[in-house]
């Protein structure tokens with residue numbers, strides 16, 4: 001939520017900062033702004049709306065100078081407006097601050113600062129920061145920032161400049177990500193790696209309670225007590241092209257089409273000579289053998305991956321397993337202890353609720369294993385062990401490739417634990433691994449079948465749009481499934497809600513008769529995941545019940561299933577034949593594509609849906 005950037009060097013800062021912000025726009029996109037120093041003058045440009053609005057403004061009124069900061073906002077305190085957009089200034093307009101996070105004690109601080117004579121102009125929590133820095137300033141901006149952060153409560157990553165010290169750029173972090181990009185005669189600050197990749201592949205990840213002072217030649221890191229910290233830079237081993245659309249109309253579509261390749265890479269990297277390895281996992285086999293239960297905690301799509309994980313872990317690794325959404329887990333008194341393995345799942349590795357849940361579990365003595373995509377993220381660093389999904393940067397706000405990569409890691413972890421705990425016969429595990437390795441090719445076939453220029457799901461989506469208007473917007477979606485594909489029903493509904501703004505519910509099909517069936521008439525479109533499985537016949541009965549009440553059925557079925565055609569379904573989507581256990585990896589694809597094409601039919605902004613942000617770093 002919110003992206004911050006900073007630049008110090010010899011080049012003009014404006015275009016560098018704007019390009020960096022465009023790489024972070026996935027973090028928030030309701031307003032944006034820059035502050036740049038030239039000589040002893042600081043100038044500001046801030047606009048409500050997407051980055052393109054600011055681009056237009058800067059065209060008319062460019063900002064000159066080689067030291068600057070920028071921000072792209074996802075509002076928490078105060079509506080999106082030019083005034084509430086960052087950067088924010090102190091009373092004299094000398095200090096500018098861009099902030100990602102929430103200052104929890106801002107009201108108390110604001111009241112105090114107002115009493116001391118400080119004038120506020122925005123409704124944001126952020127504005128207390130430049131005023132606090134102003135209060136503590138006596139000629140050294142780094143020291144004033146250090147004193148200011150000591151009184152802040154909440155989460156923040158900040159970038160700060162002072163008009164009178166134009167050769168310095170200061171950053172600080174507590175619970176929101178901040179990295180330093182190391183250039184040659186120039187340096188960068190940013191919330192995330194893609195923002196600096198056009199200029200450097202060498203970065204330093206700041207830790208919590210660290211402050212950094214950048215000049216164009218030097219980088220000095222200190223803790224909040226002022227003690228020097230030495231940190232080796234990390235080398236980024238992926239390319240900026242991976243954070244670009246590569247010919248696809250949207251990032252989401254590109255990311256959907258990357259999935260077969262990603263899953264293939266995961267399996268290649270982790271399975272060598274018939275055995276599975278998690279080389280970066282710092283939890284030993286003997287510790288894993290001893291665990292008595294698994295608690296999986298995550299949010300949104302990552303939670304759905306965790307729910308799928310429960311089905312496989314219980315069936316094959318025979319460990320009792322429960323799954324919670326992070327925001328619920330963190331506020332109850334969870335029964336986790338040192339015999340519990342807590343698995344936290346997070347694409348970004350920065351989700352505030354998941355991070356808090358992780359800390360809560362550690363406080364109870366549980367071992368925490370993270371399944372994470374972003375290297376060096378807070379969740380990855382604070383867990384006892386991490387397994388990276390290596391899905392590459394996921395830019396579209398709606399998660400797709402991170403989801404299937406998380407599923408792939410759960411499959412491997414299940415087989416690994418089952419072998420370790422001897423809960424399944426080696427021959428059975430070998431056969432399952434062999435079948436799993438076949439899945440990326442099947443995903444590839446499926447993606448080829450539904451390739452963008454000729455997509456059946458696009459036609460279904462157009463059909464839905466027409467029907468939606470005919471029914472005066474009364475139609476909606478239900479997603480039904482059973483067993484290991486039930487989380488996919490939740491995920492399909494979530495994808496549709498978040499990018500197409502259509503009401504959608506996911507249900508275990510067996511629950512229909514306990515209430516939701518009352519919704520069925522000719523209005524809803526019901527996506528029934530009816531792939532060949534042990535519950536296939538039950539799903540078919542559910543389809544009949546829906547058809548008997550005039551519902552419109554889209555069936556996701558196994559290729560070659562003739563029986564399904566006898567049930568009067570309206571639309572058919574076929575997936576290749578695969579073991580039921582692994583079918584979620586295939587079923588996910590048409591669900592993602594359906595949401596994508598419905599959103600596209602309605603002309604929505606698919607990569608940046610309203611009200612959302614990619615990385616939810618606030619509660």
Ligand code: F6R
Nearest residue numbers: 300301302346347348351398399
């Ligand atoms: C949905 C989506 C969100 C995230 C959720 C957790 O498409 O992207 O529901 O899955 O915000 O985010 P991470 O995985 O970064 O913890």
